[in-house]
Amino acid sequence: MHIQAENLSIGYGSKNILEHVSFELEENKIYGLLGRNGTGKTSLLSVLAAFRKPKAGRIMVNGEEPFENAAVMETILFVYDSNLEDETEKVKKWLRMNAAFRPNYDHDYADYLCRRFNIPVNKAVKDLSKGLKSAVQVVDGLASRASLTIFDEAYLGMDAPARELFYEEVLKDYMEHPRTIILSTHLISEMAGMIEEVLIINDGTLLLQQDKEQLLERGTTVTGPKEKVLAFTEGKKRLKEQQLGSTMSIMIDAVLSDQEKQQAKAENLELGPVALQELFIHLTEGAEQHAG
Ligand SMILES: Nc1ncnc2c1ncn2[C@@H]1O[C@H](COP(=O)(O)OP(=O)(O)OP(=O)(O)O)[C@@H](O)[C@H]1O
DSSP: OOEEEEEEEEEETTEEEEEEEEEEEOSSOEEEEEOOTTSSHHHHHHHHTTSSOOSEEEEEETTBOOTTOHHHHTTEEEEOOOOOTTOOSBHHHHHHHHHTTOTTOOHHHHHHHHHHTTOOTTSBGGGSOHHHHHHHHHHHHHHTOOSEEEEESTTTTOOHHHHHHHHHHHHHHHHHSOOEEEEEOSOHHHHGGGOSEEEEEETTEEEEEEEHHHHHHTEEEEEEEHHHHHHHHTTSEEEEEEEETTEEEEEEEOOOOHHHHHHHHHTTOEEEEOOHHHHHHHHTTTOOOOOO
């Protein structure tokens, strides 16, 4: 599914949460949407899923506006922390009812997933634990095979083995049935491996959209004798400094040239990678937050 967001403004009442947001999402790719608490991830995803209208700008999904467009809506699935407290239907029936709106729904796959997540399918949805309620929504999200599938912190309440299972199934099913997937998450270190392209929203707008591997090249940790590390990182954007005795480690935001890498090697400086979560923390550090 191809998505074009043009100069979006999103907000509530007179308050704008996001402004001047433009991006393009390609078909068959896994995107990671990252942002601090309250920056507007869920609000942006609700607009992408045509649950809400932007205050300004527009979204085009395969060249069509999705809002109140049934044909487009059935190809978009938004898994979010919806309130299932009053959902008296049994899991089995609830899944079947949702499937009716999903042309690509795979019932066998849904059954298989229910077994893998140990979901008691004859229980009412409202009576499931928090983690199993999330699992049921994940089952719905995966088995629907919607061309645009959005998982907005879909793992809430799931324990570590269940989350592992979720990640495993997303990747496996994506390989077999490629589609556009957006993962919005705070568990960056757990989910970084799945993400192909990163979008970071911060300070009321889109801070960056970049291929994950390219983004990771921006970060390097330089470790070695203090004087040498300080000299090597002079003039580069320093993100974090740590010192242990005479050894120093400085994290920099800079793409190093081959020449600089050779220089570091000649000076016995160790160059190491920076994890996506670390980069995210530093890229969004100190920004004004919109929470509240
Ligand atoms: N229905 C609403 N009415 C008014 N303000 C809202 C509404 N929903 C969200 N907001 C506000 O919009 C801002 C963005 O919220 P949103 O849930 O989109 O952020 P988020 O990035 O998903 O946050 P988190 O990471 O904490 O889940 C917050 O300040 C929030 O209080």
